[in-house]
Amino acid sequence: MKVKKFQAGTMPEVMKKVKKELGTDAVILNSKPIKVGGVLGLFKKSHVEVIAAVDPTIEHVPKKETKTEMKGDFSGQNAPNDELLKELKSLKAMIQTQHHQPSYPAAIESIHRHLVSQEVEPMLAKELADELQKLTANRDISDEQWTNLAEDELQKKLTHLSFGHESFKKQYVHLVGPTGVGKTTTVAKIAADALLNKHLKVAFITTDTYRIAAIDQLKTYAKILDIPLEVAYSLEDYIQAREKFEDYDLVLIDTAGRNFRDAHYVNELRKVVDFTEDTETYLVLSLTSKYPDMSNIYQQFADIPIKKLIFTKEDETSRMGGAISMAVNHNIGVAYVTYGQNVPDDIKPASRKSLVRSVMEAAANG
Incomplete structure (x- = not known):
């Protein structure tokens, strides 16, 4: 190739x-x-x-x-493009899955192709198509009914999972996730909602000491919202900060965004953050990421109890299939979806119906 x-x-x-x-x-x-x-x-x-x-x-x-091979120069360096290789592997898996799928009626085949184009994980898309075929055998169904049936089946996959967010059950709440997904802005949005709408006493702790800009950003939000902030460089600093804020209703902890595809960094996180019973942890993922990458990141946190997912950057993508695939395949709910940089706006509680509708909407219009 x-x-x-x-x-x-x-x-x-x-x-x-x-x-x-x-x-x-x-x-x-x-x-x-x-x-x-x-x-x-x-x-x-x-x-x-x-x-x-x-x-x-x-x-x-x-x-x-041309001399440009797979090992050639994609970005000015003579090194493989790891992201591209992953995409090619994912494409190959999708093609193999489609090659072995049964022959679907035209309407189901159209829905199946749409689900895959929306980046619903290939095996999940095939499973849904198989279920539609069983449900509709020898039935005369309109195009609108096909879309509605697909939405219903997709929602059934999510029925047992918790979507949205009313209140935090624990006093200390961690947001973890890779670099660039918008954790710090999301922390500020959640804090503003808790402070302005729920009238809670809120404080910040940040362990993101790898990036000065991240600390400065959270300091700015803290000043605007009049919320105290402590910077933790070690586990000892973290514990002292928690003790300082023990009288607060909600303490939001912004953690360092590192390469969580490497288990080493998750272990490093444990050296600074205490994941005990009186905390909740939410994994922040970008909707612009591919499902295999999101799944790999989630799996690195196998030893850390993740309460729910938070998805960011809805405004930067038209494909929401990865979010549904994450929820179904990892049996985990979704708390929030964010869609911009504005604080305290551009955040909403996740909705099962809205997520499914966003995936199927294009099919209905097509």
């Missing part, structure tokens, strides 16, 4: 580059809008970035061979 990244001002322009270099048999693996150029972050131009691949064993290869 020959893989290369292309950039141009518009999709037609970038596709010309793809066809010229990889030929007409090239397959688009990923595409996204990007910003390039500019000065000091200003005046950047909108471009389109495409990752394309072609099998060099096929007959219709371009006349001009």
Whole structure:
């Protein structure tokens, strides 16, 4: 497989580059809008970035061979693109799953394809399609009824799980998760809601001492909300901070965002944070992440009791299948969904119905 990244001002322009270099048999693996150029972050131009691949064993290869192989240069470095390799493995698994699936009626096949396009985990999408086929055997059903049936079956998968959030059961609440998912902003949103709407006495603790910017950001929120903040550099600091805030109704702990795909960092977290019975822990994940990555992160916390998930960046994606897959496959509920940077706004309690509807909406409109 020959893989290369292309950039141009518009999709037609970038596709010309793809066809010229990889030929007409090239397959688009990923595409996204990007910003390039500019000065000091200003005046950047909108471009389109495409990752394309072609099998060099096929007959219709371009006349001009390129030297860019899978091991080639995707970003200016001669190293494999791990994220791309994972996407290719996921794509291969999806194709294998589809290859072995039974032959569905056209309406069910359309729903199945839609679920997969929404990044519902392939085996879960197949399971739902199989159930639809059993339910609708020898029945004459309209397009609208097909969509409604699919929604009902998907909701059944989530019925036993807890969605939304009314109040925290414990005094000390940890938010954990990888870098870049928006934990600090989410902490501030939850604090503002508890303070302004529930009239609770709230305090902050941060253990994210790896990034000065994170501490400064939380300090700003603490000042605006008039909430006390303690910075914990060690487990001893953390315990002292908790003792200092023992008279508070809710103490929100913002933890360091590290590479939690490596179990080492979860062990490091335990050296600073005490996950005891009087705490609740919520795992924050970005909806822009792929399901396999979210699942790997969750599994790294196997020894830490995760109460619920919090999903961020709903405004940055149109695919919500990963969230449903996480809930179903890991048997865990969802507390909140966030959709922007505004504090105290841009956060809402998670809804089972809303999550399913967001996945099936495009199918209904199609």
